[in-house]
Amino acid sequence: MLTQIAYALPFLAQGFALTLWVSLLVVVLSLIAGVLLGVGLVYGPAPLRWAVRIFSDTIRGIPILVLMFFVYYGLPAIGLHLPSFWAAVLALTLFKTAQVIEYLRGAVGSIPKGQSEAAMAIGLTFRQRLAYVIFPQAFRRFLPPWINGVTDAVKGSALVSLLGITDLMQAINQVIGRTYEAMPLYILGALIYFAVNYALSLASRRLERRFSFIRE
Amino acid sequence: MSTSSNDTPALLDVRNVSKSFGAAQVLRSVSLRVARGEVVTVIGPSGSGKTTLLRCVNFLESYDSGSIRIDGKEVGFRDSGTRQRRSERDLAAMRAETGMVFQSFNLFPHLTAAGNIMLGLRKVRGKSEAEARSIAEHWLGRVGLAHKADSLPAELSGGQQQRVGIARAVAMEPKILLLDEITSALDPELVGEVLAVVRSLAEDGMTMLMVTHEMAFARDASSRIVFMADGGVSAVGPPKEILAAETTNERLRTFLARFRASHF
Numbered sequence: 001m002l003t004q005i006a007y008a009l010p011f012l013a014q015g016f017a018l019t020l021w022v023s024l025l026v027v028v029l030s031l032i033a034g035v036l037l038g039v040g041l042v043y044g045p046a047p048l049r050w051a052v053r054i055f056s057d058t059i060r061g062i063p064i065l066v067l068m069f070f071v072y073y074g075l076p077a078i079g080l081h082l083p084s085f086w087a088a089v090l091a092l093t094l095f096k097t098a099q100v101i102e103y104l105r106g107a108v109g110s111i112p113k114g115q116s117e118a119a120m121a122i123g124l125t126f127r128q129r130l131a132y133v134i135f136p137q138a139f140r141r142f143l144p145p146w147i148n149g150v151t152d153a154v155k156g157s158a159l160v161s162l163l164g165i166t167d168l169m170q171a172i173n174q175v176i177g178r179t180y181e182a183m184p185l186y187i188l189g190a191l192i193y194f195a196v197n198y199a200l201s202l203a204s205r206r207l208e209r210r211f212s213f214i215r216e
Numbered sequence: 217m218s219t220s221s222n223d224t225p226a227l228l229d230v231r232n233v234s235k236s237f238g239a240a241q242v243l244r245s246v247s248l249r250v251a252r253g254e255v256v257t258v259i260g261p262s263g264s265g266k267t268t269l270l271r272c273v274n275f276l277e278s279y280d281s282g283s284i285r286i287d288g289k290e291v292g293f294r295d296s297g298t299r300q301r302r303s304e305r306d307l308a309a310m311r312a313e314t315g316m317v318f319q320s321f322n323l324f325p326h327l328t329a330a331g332n333i334m335l336g337l338r339k340v341r342g343k344s345e346a347e348a349r350s351i352a353e354h355w356l357g358r359v360g361l362a363h364k365a366d367s368l369p370a371e372l373s374g375g376q377q378q379r380v381g382i383a384r385a386v387a388m389e390p391k392i393l394l395l396d397e398i399t400s401a402l403d404p405e406l407v408g409e410v411l412a413v414v415r416s417l418a419e420d421g422m423t424m425l426m427v428t429h430e431m432a433f434a435r436d437a438s439s440r441i442v443f444m445a446d447g448g449v450s451a452v453g454p455p456k457e458i459l460a461a462e463t464t465n466e467r468l469r470t471f472l473a474r475f476r477a478s479h480f
Contacts, residue, residue: 117276118322122336122388123312126304132335136326 005184008175015171016192022085022157022167026092027150033093034100039130041101042108052101059098065159067091072163088160092153099149107142108134140211147204151197158193168192227252227423228392233272233282242268243279244448250392255424257434259458260444261471266427269444270394273425274314275307286313287391312340315385319397321377323369329356329380330365333387341388355383359413375406382413386422393417395426411437431475435459443468 041052059067071094072087082090111134119129161170172189176182226249235243242265250256258266271277273284275292278301284291291310294300302310323332333352337343343351356362359379361372369377378398385393395414399407411433418424418437428434434441434455441458443451445467451458463469 112320112322114318114320114322115324118316118318118324120276120308120311121274121314121316121318122384123308123340124336125308128308128339132339133324137324 004179004181005175005188008171008179008185011175012168012171012188012192015166015168018166019154019157019168020196022089022092022160022165023150023154025089026096026153026157029089029093030096030100030153031146033097035104037097038101038104038108041105043126056098056101059094060102064091064095064156065162067095068159068163084163084165085160088163088165092156092160095156096149096153099152100146103142103145103149104138106145107138110141111137140208143207143211144204147200147207151200154196154200155193226250227254227287228273228425229283229285230269230273231283231285233269233279233284235268235272235277235279242447243272244446245282246444246447246449247282248442248449248452250423250425252423253421254439255418255422255426255437256440256442257438257455258425258427258442258444259429259431259434259471260450261474264444265447266444267396270316270396270425270427273392273394274311274316276316286310308340312336312388313391315388315390315393317378317381317385317393317395317398319400321369321374321381321401323377323380323384325369328366328368329361329372329383332369332380333384336384336388351387352383355387356380358416359383360409373406374402375409378402378406378410379413382410382417386417392423392425395424395428397427397429399428399430429475431459443471445471 037052037055040048041056044052062070068088068091071082071091072084075082075087115133115137116129119133124132157167158169160167161173164170166174168189172185176185179185228248228250230246230248232245232247233243234241234245244265246265246269248256248269258269260266268277272279273286273291275284278292283293289295289310292302292307294302301307323329324335327335330349330352333355334345334348337348337351338345341348353362353365356365359382361376361379361383364372364376364380369380372380381398398414399410402410407430411430414424414426414433415437426438436455438455440452441455442449443458443465451463451465451468457463458468459472461469461472463472
C-alpha cells in the first residue's frame with residue numbers, strides 16, 4: 001500500500017501544484033477586484049454603490065458549484081467559451097471577490113469618520129487618505145476574515161476537479177481509481193490541505209499580533 | 217458691529233452662506249469676516265450652526281448658497297462663480313491652507329506624535345523625511361511635548377493628544393486655524409494646558425476662527441466674538457460688548473444667563 005502511494009506521489013505533487021496555482025490566482029485576482037469594488041461600494045457615487053451591492057449580494061447568494069457550472073456550461077450559450085481551467089478560476093474569483101468586498105466594507109466602515117476628516121483637513125487627496133490613513137488602520141480588521149477566506153479558497157479549489165481539472169483532489173481520485181486504496185489516499189489528501197491551511201492561519205495570527213498596536 | 221474687519225482686507229470672507237440638511241436649515245445667510253491676525257470666537261447654543269459654519273470654511277461640508285473666500289480664493293467651488301465643485305486635487309490644496317483642530321482630536325492612531333505631524337508635511341508639502349521630522353520636533357517643542365515625539369496617541373493623555381492635534385495643524389503653516397470646541401472632550405484639569413497653547417499661537421499672530429464654550433477664554437483671547445442663534449449671526453462685537461450682562465440682544469442675554477447659571 002505504501003509503495004503504491006509512494007509511486008503516486010509525483011502525480012499527486014503535480015495535482016497539488018495545480019491546486020496552489022488555482023488558489024493563488026483566485027486569491028490575488030479577487031483581492032485586487034474586491035478592494036477596488038469595495039472602495040467603490042464605500043466611497044463611490046450612488047449608481048456604482050448599487051451596482052456593487054447587487055453584484056455582491058447576487059454572487060454570495062449562489063452556491064459556488066452552481067456558479068462554476070454556470071460559467072463553464074452556461075456562458076457558451078452567449079458565445080463565451082472558456083477552457084475549463086479559466087472557467088473554474090473565473091467562477092471562484094467572482095465568488096471570492098464578493099467576499100473581499102464585504103471584508104473591505106466592514107474594515108473601512110469601522111474607521112471613525114473623524115479620521116477621514118482629519119486627513120482631509122491637512123490636505124491629503126482621496127488616494128493619499130486611503131493609502132496613509134484609512135488602509136493602514138483598516139488592515140488589521142481586514143486581515144483575519146481575509147486569511148480565513150484564503151483558506152476557504154484553497155479548500156474550495158477542490159471543486160475545480162468537477163470540471164475535470166487535475167488538481168490535488170482529482171489526482172487523488174485518479175490514484176484511487178487505479179489502486180482502490182481510498183482511505184489512505186483521502187487521509188493523505190486531507191493532511192496536505194490541512195498543512196497548507198494551518199500554515200496560513202499561523203501566519204495570520206503572527207500578522208495580527210504585529211498590527212495589534214493599533215488600538216481603537 | 218466692530219469696525220476692525222472692514223478697514224483691512226479680510227483673510228476669511230464668508231458671505232450669505234446658507235445650508236440645509238434636508239428640511240432643517242442650519243445656516244441662514246451667514247456673513248463673517250476675519251482679518252489677518254485676528255482671533256474670532258463663535259459662541260451660541262448647541263444646534264445654532266457654529267460647528268457647521270466652521271466645517272464649511274475648509275469644505276468638510278458643502279453649502280447651498282453664498283460664498284466663502286480665503287485670501288480672495290473661493291474655497292469649495294471654482295472661481296468661475298458657477299458653483300461647480302473644485303476637483304479633488306484642488307480641494308486638497310485649498311484645505312492644506314486651513315488648519316483644523318477637532319473636538320475629538322482625531323489623531324491618526326497608527327502614527328506617532330511626530331508621525332501625525334509629518335504626514336502632511338511629507339505628502340502635501342513634499343518635504344524630506346529629515347526636514348519634516350525637524351519641523352515636527354519644533355512644533356512638539358512649542359506645545360510642550362518634545363519628549364513625546366515617538367509616542368503613539370494611545371499613550372498620551374487627552375490634553376497631550378489635543379496639543380499634538382494643534383501642532384499637526386499649525387505645522388502646515390495654514391493661513392487660518394479653525395478650532396472646533398477643542399477642549400470640550402477634555403477633563404477639566406487638562407483644559408488649561410490646551411488653551412495656553414492656543415493663547416501663545418494668538419500672540420504670534422496666527423489668524424484663528426474658533427468655536428468654544430470657554431467664555432473666560434473667549435473673553436481674554438478673542439478680538440471679536442460672534443454670537444450665533446438658529447443658524448444666523450445674531451450679534452458680533454468685541455468681547456466686552458458681547459459678554460456684557462446688560463446686552464439688549466434678547467437671545468444673547470438668555471444664552472449668557474443660562475450659561476452663567478450652568479457654569480458657576
